[in-house]
Amino acid sequence: MRVGWGDILERWSTVMVDLHEVYGADWDDPGLVRAWPWWRARIWGLLGSERSRLRRELTPPPATARRG
Template sequence: MTWSQLFDLWPLIEADLHEVYGVDVGDPHLMRTRTWRWLRVRILGLLSADSRLARHLAPPETPAR
């Protein structure tokens, strides 16, 4: 998974950042005061959380019938 591929999923990431961390990426002041590392850590955290992003990349298995 590349950063380019992740950023193609930006709507999921944006919604998850708000739900999981309370981060509004639409707030220009907030985003100017944060580092790339700060954002990277949170996006990577979404991969191991119960998040839209994680469910999109690894959907739950459906039981076999």
């Protein structure tokens, strides 16, 4: 499955939870001012994190082999 920004933005509440749990970064913290490239890298990084809800929502489970 190909993931785009539309897929990510539809799950923004999941992204915010993951940013906090995976990176300890709170999007709403005024003291945590970061440039967009910093945030973008971490948001895309969520798709590679085993702990990420976003990854689980956007990555289909592996197909299981049928035994016959």
